[in-house]
Amino acid sequence: MKRPLGTIVGARSGDKGGDANLGVWVRSDKAYEWLNGFLTTEKLKELLPEATEVSRYELPNLKALNFVLHGLLGDGVASSTRFDPQAKALGEWLRGREVEIPEELL
């Protein structure tokens, strides 16, 4: 069933120079097992087509994944012409994307 990712996934994003970071987490081990399999680098790029070079890190202790979107913000917040130059709402954009979420996690 297609539902917004944010139905079960929380997110926080921000800037580090010209890179953006996007952390996502879920609230149960079952949901983390699903998220970790589902949200690959390729899937993230598909959901956020503005992302080009992406690093992905797993934090199972926090039921979280962290993505670094390299170069998304150009030369950093002061010079970026991007709509959201500090990538503050990048995570909320991702949460709004609709994806197939297993029924039992909803």
Add this chain to the structure above:
Amino acid sequence: MIRIGNASGFYGDRLSAMREQLEGGHLDVLTGDYLAELTMLILGRDRMKDSSLGYAKTFLRQMEDCLALALDQGVKIVVNAGGLNPEGLARKLDAKVGYVTGDDLKARFPEALTANAYLGAWEIAECVNLGAQVVVTGRVTDASLVVGPAAAHFGWARDDWDRLAGATVAGHVLECGTQATGGNYSFFTEIDVTRPGFPIAEIDEDGSCLITKHDGTGGAVTTDTVTAQLLYEIGAPEYLGPDVTTHFDTIRLEEHERGVRISGVKGSPPPDTLKVCLNTLGGFRNSTTFVLTGLDVDAKAELVQRQLHDAIGAEGLTWTLARTDQRDAATEEQASALLHVTIKTADPKRAKGFSRAAIELALASYPGFHVTAPPGDGTPFGVYKAAYVNRDEVSAKAVLL
């Protein structure tokens, strides 16, 4: 146990937070972070105008209001509000003030407007050990504001990696103020974040801590709000700092009746280099937003784009068209799309001329021409870059006035 609060997550945060934290309950130390990458640029421009400035002025206002209260309660104040001029700020405060200096590397990077190494916790700890009631620093890592007083309080050694890593995590949770207590939080509908309280870390001798907040304040401290903040502005799980490498994949969180316990954090030696925050002036920028309403939105955008390019040239202009318009809309606002244009140029005259060129189109362009706000004269913009230097190129120092 040492009880360390935070009263600021950025330059411009809630001015009354300092008083709220001092009056809300017991604290040993109150910290405040005022310096983002962007702030260093803002302070750099302040300093260009007046060399006695270059620090966070709002902190001085908070001290006028709260310094006596803090001294009276025996609460130490530790902030990075010194920005580019910690000594200048320190000399304005009527207390036993320590300051940290040595982060300024402008001599090493003369092309930069600001060049500051991220210093660590040990000079802060030294100021505390020397008896400072207030410690002001320039560029230190945000977490150092918490690690420093904790290290001084417990007498930690420089190779107490796990303890330092634990306190670094506490500092990372606190450094953005209310982002740890429900501010900017995905599941905000589940809690009351009308006015979230500022966070507190109760740090134990082993570096573990309880994240909490004063009784009666708004927001919440839950594993979810803390997880959200742990994920803010991080990269790989090996979180590099000047004093310790903190392994974020070892953090353990547990709900507690007063907040969240953090334990299990592992640390290892830090890298041999220190990170440097470099800001250079990149040029000048200006921008405006055209409102395109009703029919032919793409053609309207194309026309105004062609006209502005004709007037001042296409170089350095970035356009985005946000199709916020709806068909057959019941309100004018819903019928409107927004066309944003930004100019970045080395020439301040061209940045200023952009405004005139845009406004001269007002009666000569697409039907329904208007802008959300008239463009200004343009402003200088900075380019941020990180650099790395060997530790021995930086001589950090603690000074007690």
